[in-house]
Every structure is written in structure tokens, then in C-alpha cells.
Amino acid sequence: MEGNLSRAEVAEKVIQLFVDIIGFIDRSEVTEQTDFIHDYDIIDDDLTCFVMQIKWQFKLQATQEDWDRITTIEQIVDLIVQRRSSPL
Numbered sequence: 001m002e003g004n005l006s007r008a009e010v011a012e013k014v015i016q017l018f019v020d021i022i023g024f025i026d027r028s029e030v031t032e033q034t035d036f037i038h039d040y041d042i043i044d045d046d047l048t049c050f051v052m053q054i055k056w057q058f059k060l061q062a063t064q065e066d067w068d069r070i071t072t073i074e075q076i077v078d079l080i081v082q083r084r085s086s087p088l
Contacts, residue, residue, distance in 0.1 A: 007077065007081055010081060011032055011077045013057070014054065014080070015073055017053050017054065017057065018030060018036065018050055018073060021049050021053060022036075022042060022046050022050070023046075025040060030073065031073070032074035032077060033073070033074060034073045035071050036071065036072070036073070037071045051067060054080070058080050058084075060080055060083055062079060066079060
């Protein structure tokens with residue numbers, strides 16, 4: 001993914017990835033406030049696949065500690081934006 005995407009574009013791409021990977025959730029039901037664990041009880045292979053796609057698509061370097069505290073789309077978008085703007 002290009003590093004010059006706006007926050008809104010990042011959010012839309014994350015939401016679309018979530019919808020595509022999970023497969024049974026309609027796009028209209030997903031917002032940045034969507035909590036994939038509590039709203040949809042997604043905690044297994046689907047979540048692992050989603051996280052792996054996020055890491056790959058956005059070239060995201062995040063620790064397990066980072067992922068352990070993430071439960072919403074918004075938190076993923078924030079992490080992507082934060083890591084993209086901070087020097088490595």
C-alpha cells in the first residue's frame with residue numbers, strides 16, 4: 001500500500017479487508033467502531049488471516065503486545081497511521 005493514503009482511505013481499506021476476509025458480514029454493518037471480537041465473536045483463524053493481511057498490505061511492523069490490545073477497526077487504523085508516520 002502506498003504511504004500517502006489519507007486516514008480515511010486507510011480506514012476504508014481496512015474495513016474492506018475485514019469484510020472480504022470474514023465473508024459473512026455486510027459492508028454496511030462495519031464502521032471504525034466495529035469491535036470484531038465483541039460484535040462478531042471473531043477470535044480464530046479468520047482473525048489471524050485478517051491480521052496477516054493487514055501486516056502484508058500495509059507493511060505494518062507491530063508487536064504481539066500491540067495486537068493484544070486491539071479489538072476495533074479504529075485501533076488498527078490508528079496503529080497503521082502511527083507506525084507510518086514514525087521513523088523506523
